Amino acid sequence: MAGLTPEPETPRVLDPITGDGTLIDDPAVRPPLVLGNHSFHDITEIVCGYAENKPGRWWLPAFGVASSIAGMGGLFILYLVITGIGTWGLNNQVDWAWDITNFVFWIGIGHAGTLISAILCLLKQKWRTSINRAAEAMTIFAVICAATFPGIHVGRQWMAWMLFPIPNSNQIWPNFRSPLLWDVFAVSTYGTVSALFWYMGMIPDFATLRDRACLALKRNPDGPTLLPFIPLRVAKLRGLVYGFLAMGWRFSSRHWQTYERAYLILAGISTPLVLSVHSIVSFDFATSVIPGWHATIFPPYFVAGAIFGGFAMVLLLMIPSRELFPNMKDLITLRHLENMAKITLVTGMMVGFAYSMEFFIAWYGGNVYELDAFINRATGPYWWAYWTMISCNVLSPQVYWFKRMRTNPLVIFIVSAFITVGMWFERFVIIVTSLHRAFLPAEWGMFFPTPIDICIFVGSCGVFLTLFLLFLRFLPVFAMSELKAVLPQASPHYHPPAPPVDGTQAAHAQKRGHGE
Amino acid sequence: MSTIFPKWMNHFPTASAFGGAMALCTAVGVVWYYFTPKFWEVGYMPTQPGSGFPHHIHVGKLGLDCRYCHTQVENSAEANVPNVATCIGCHAENRVRDDIVPPARIQFVRDAYAADESIQWRRIHKLPDFVRNFPHNVHVDAGVSCYSCHGMIGRMPVVHQQEPISMGWCLDCHRDPTPHLVPKDKVTDLFWVEEQLAAAGNGPTQRSPGGEALLSELQKKPLHLLPENCGACHY
Numbered sequence: 229m230a231g232l233t234p235e236p237e238t239p240r241v242l243d244p245i246t247g248d249g250t251l252i253d254d255p256a257v258r259p260p261l262v263l264g265n266h267s268f269h270d271i272t273e274i275v276c277g278y279a280e281n282k283p284g285r286w287w288l289p290a291f292g293v294a295s296s297i298a299g300m301g302g303l304f305i306l307y308l309v310i311t312g313i314g315t316w317g318l319n320n321q322v323d324w325a326w327d328i329t330n331f332v333f334w335i336g337i338g339h340a341g342t343l344i345s346a347i348l349c350l351l352k353q354k355w356r357t358s359i360n361r362a363a364e365a366m367t368i369f370a371v372i373c374a375a376t377f378p379g380i381h382v383g384r385q386w387m388a389w390m391l392f393p394i395p396n397s398n399q400i401w402p403n404f405r406s407p408l409l410w411d412v413f414a415v416s417t418y419g420t421v422s423a424l425f426w427y428m429g430m431i432p433d434f435a436t437l438r439d440r441a442c443l444a445l446k447r448n449p450d451g452p453t454l455l456p457f458i459p460l461r462v463a464k465l466r467g468l469v470y471g472f473l474a475m476g477w478r479f480s481s482r483h484w485q486t487y488e489r490a491y492l493i494l495a496g497i498s499t500p501l502v503l504s505v506h507s508i509v510s511f512d513f514a515t516s517v518i519p520g521w522h523a524t525i526f527p528p529y530f531v532a533g534a535i536f537g538g539f540a541m542v543l544l545l546m547i548p549s550r551e552l553f554p555n556m557k558d559l560i561t562l563r564h565l566e567n568m569a570k571i572t573l574v575t576g577m578m579v580g581f582a583y584s585m586e587f588f589i590a591w592y593g594g595n596v597y598e599l600d601a602f603i604n605r606a607t608g609p610y611w612w613a614y615w616t617m618i619s620c621n622v623l624s625p626q627v628y629w630f631k632r633m634r635t636n637p638l639v640i641f642i643v644s645a646f647i648t649v650g651m652w653f654e655r656f657v658i659i660v661t662s663l664h665r666a667f668l669p670a671e672w673g674m675f676f677p678t679p680i681d682i683c684i685f686v687g688s689c690g691v692f693l694t695l696f697l698l699f700l701r702f703l704p705v706f707a708m709s710e711l712k713a714v715l716p717q718a719s720p721h722y723h724p725p726a727p728p729v730d731g732t733q734a735a736h737a738q739k740r741g742h743g744e
Numbered sequence: 745m746s747t748i749f750p751k752w753m754n755h756f757p758t759a760s761a762f763g764g765a766m767a768l769c770t771a772v773g774v775v776w777y778y779f780t781p782k783f784w785e786v787g788y789m790p791t792q793p794g795s796g797f798p799h800h801i802h803v804g805k806l807g808l809d810c811r812y813c814h815t816q817v818e819n820s821a822e823a824n825v826p827n828v829a830t831c832i833g834c835h836a837e838n839r840v841r842d843d844i845v846p847p848a849r850i851q852f853v854r855d856a857y858a859a860d861e862s863i864q865w866r867r868i869h870k871l872p873d874f875v876r877n878f879p880h881n882v883h884v885d886a887g888v889s890c891y892s893c894h895g896m897i898g899r900m901p902v903v904h905q906q907e908p909i910s911m912g913w914c915l916d917c918h919r920d921p922t923p924h925l926v927p928k929d930k931v932t933d934l935f936w937v938e939e940q941l942a943a944a945g946n947g948p949t950q951r952s953p954g955g956e957a958l959l960s961e962l963q964k965k966p967l968h969l970l971p972e973n974c975g976a977c978h979y
C-alpha cells in the first residue's frame with residue numbers, strides 16, 4: 229500500500245516515476261488523494277489556516293501589484309468611456325477585435341471550473357475535491373472579467389442595460405433571433421449558477437471558520453483589534469462576517485442531508501452549462517456567413533478549447549499556490565497535476581483536430597472564399613498569430629505524452645502558460661483574420677491594437693489575479709468536508725498503520741487513526 | 745456555540761427578503777415613472793424672447809391658420825419658424841391700434857426688423873440628434889393633425905410640450921394611426937379637431953371620427969406608409 233505508510237522522518241526521496249506514491253498506475257493500488265497522513269483535525273487546521281493566519285511575505289506585494297494593475301485597467305476603462313471607442317484599434321472592417329477576443333478568452337477560462345465541480349462530481353471523480361473550490365472561484369472571476377468586455381464594447385456604455393430585454397419607453401427589444409442575445413442569457417445563467425454552486429459549497433466551511441473565530445474570542449477576549457484606534461477585535465469581526473456568510477449552519481444531520489441534495493441538483497444544472505455556454509458563444513460567429521466563422525464544427529471545437537484553456541489556467545494558478553503554501557502539496561498532489569495534464573492533452577488534441585478539420589472542410593467544401601480565408605489565415609499578414617496558436621496549442625501539450633514531463637510541476641507550469649497564450653491567440657485568429665478580408669478587396673483592412681486595448685486586457689488580468697489572491701487569503705480554499713471524506717482514514721477498509729515501536733508513536737498513531 | 749449574533753438576527757432573512765423585494769419594486773417603479781421623456785419633457789415651457797408670441801390670441805381669438813406663419817409645413821420636413829417680416833406684415837407702425845397692442849409689447853419685433861436681425865425664438869419640440877428631421881410635410885399630407893403632436897396650441901399663452909415625443913409614443917401612432925387621422929382640409933383646424941375628438945367621446949387624442957376610412961384611403965397609396973423599421977427615423 230504505497231503512499232499509505234506513515235511518513236518517514238528523513239526527507240522524502242521521490243521515486244522519479246511513482247513520485248510520492250500518488251503516481252502509481254497499478255490498478256490494484258488505490259493511490260492516496262491526500263498525503264502526509266493527516267488526521268481529520270489536521271485538515272481543518274490546514275484549510276482554516278490559510279484564512280486565519282497571516283500569509284507569507286509574498287502575499288502583500290503580490291496583492292499590491294495585482295490590484296494596481298487592476299486599478300490601472302479601471303482607469304483606462306474610464307478613459308475609454310469618457311473618450312469613446314475610437315481609442316481602440318478596431319475599425320469599420322475589423323469591428324470585433326481585441327475586446328471580443330478577450331471576452332471569449334475569459335469566458336472560456338471558466339469552463340474548467342464548471343467541469344471540475346459539476347461533471348467530475350457526477351462522475352464521482354474523487355480527485356476533484358482538492359481543486360474544485362479554487363477552480364470554481366476561478367470560474368467566477370473569469371466570468372467577471374469576461375462580462376466587462378461586451379459591456380464596454382457597446383460604445384455607449386451607459387446604454388449597456390439594453391443588452392437585456394427590459395421594457396423601455398422606446399418600445400424596442402433586442403433581436404431574439406440573434407445569438408448575441410442568447411449569449412447574454414447563457415453568460416448570465418452561467419455566472420449565477422456558478423456563484424450559487426461556489427457559495428453553497430462554502431457554507432459548511434464558513435461555519436467552521438465562524439466557530440473557530442468564536443472560540444478564539446472566548447479564549448482570548450483581548451485579542452488584537454482591527455486597527456489601533458478601532459476597538460473591534462479581529463476574532464469578533466471574523467465571527468460576524470463568516471457567521472453571516474454561514475447563514476446559521478449548525479452541522480446538523482438535516483443540514484447535511486439538504487446540502488448534499490442541493491449540491492447534486494446544482495451539479496446537474498451546471499453540467500449542461502459546461503457544453504451550452506461556449507456553444508452559444510461559438511454561435512456568435514457560426515451563425516454569420518463570414519468565411520472562417522460559418523462552420524458547423526464551431527460548438528464542439530469551442531467547448532473543447534474552453535476546457536483546454538480552463539485547465540491550463542487552473543494549473544497556472546494552482547502550481548504557484550502549491551509552492552507558496554507548502555502544506556498545499558499534501559492536498560494537491562502530483563497525481564492531481566497529472567490528471568489535469570492528461571485532460572489538457574486530450575482537449576488539446578481535440579482542438580488540434582478541429583484546426584485541421586477546418587482546413588480540410590475549406591478544401592473539401594469547394595468554397596473558394598472559405599479556402600482563401602484559411603490560406604490567408606496561415607500565410608497572410610496575420611501568419612504569426614496563426615502559427616503562435618498552432619505551436620502553443622497543438623505542439624506544446626505533446627510533451628505530456630511522457631510521464632516524467634506531465635508530473636513535473638515546472639514543465640506543467642510552462643506548458644500551461646504556453647496554452648493560455650495560445651488560446652488567447654486562437655480567439656484573435658478566429659475573430660481578426662476572418663474579418664480583416666471581406667469578399668471585395670475594397671473591404672480589406674488590418675487591425676492593430678492601441679495601447680488602450682492592451683492596457684485594458686492587462687487590467688482584466690490584474691482584476692482576475694487580485695480576486696484570486698483575496699480568495700486565497702480570506703476564503704476556505706478547499707472543501708474541508710469533502711477532503712476529509714477522501715482521507716485514507718475515512719475509508720471503511722482503512723487499517724491503522726502497523727503497531728509502532730515505542731509509546732510516543734503509539735499515541736501519535738492513535739490520534740491520526742481516529743481523527744479529532 | 746456561536747452566540748455572536750443577537751437574537752433579533754433570526755428575523756434578518758425574512759426582513760431582508762421582504763426589504764429586498766420592496767427595494768426592487770421601488771427601483772422598478774422609480775425607473776418606470778421618472779426615467780421617461782413623459783416625466784422629463786412634457787410641460788417644457790421656456791421663456792420666449794420679448795413678450796413672446798401668444799398663440800391663444802393669434803390662433804384662438806383671431807383665427808390665424810398655422811400655415812400663415814409656418815409656411816413650409818406642407819412642403820418641407822421642417823415646420824419653419826417665420827421670419828420677422830411675417831410679424832411686421834401686421835405689426836408695422838400704425839397697422840394695429842396701439843390701444844389693442846401696446847407699442848412697448850411689440851417693440852422687440854420692430855427693433856429686430858429695423859436692425860435686420862432674427863428673433864431668437866426658442867425651440868420646444870426637439871428630437872435627439874440620432875433621429876432624422878421629423879417630416880412635417882409627410883405627416884400633414886397623411887392627415888395627421890397638428891393637434892395630435894403639439895396639443896391645443898390655440899389655447900396656449902406660452903407654448904409648452906404636450907406629448908412625450910418618445911420613440912414608444914411615435915410607434916404607438918405608427919402601429920395604430922386611426923385615432924389621429926383627420927380629413928386633409930381640417931389638419932390645421934385645431935378647434936374643429938378638438939371638437940370632433942370631444943364629440944367622439946373618448947377625450948382628447950383618443951378617437952378620430954372616420955379614422956378607419958381615412959386609413960384605408962391612406963393605404964391605397966403606392967408608397968409604403970407607416971414604417972416601423974429603424975431606418976425610417978434613424979440614420
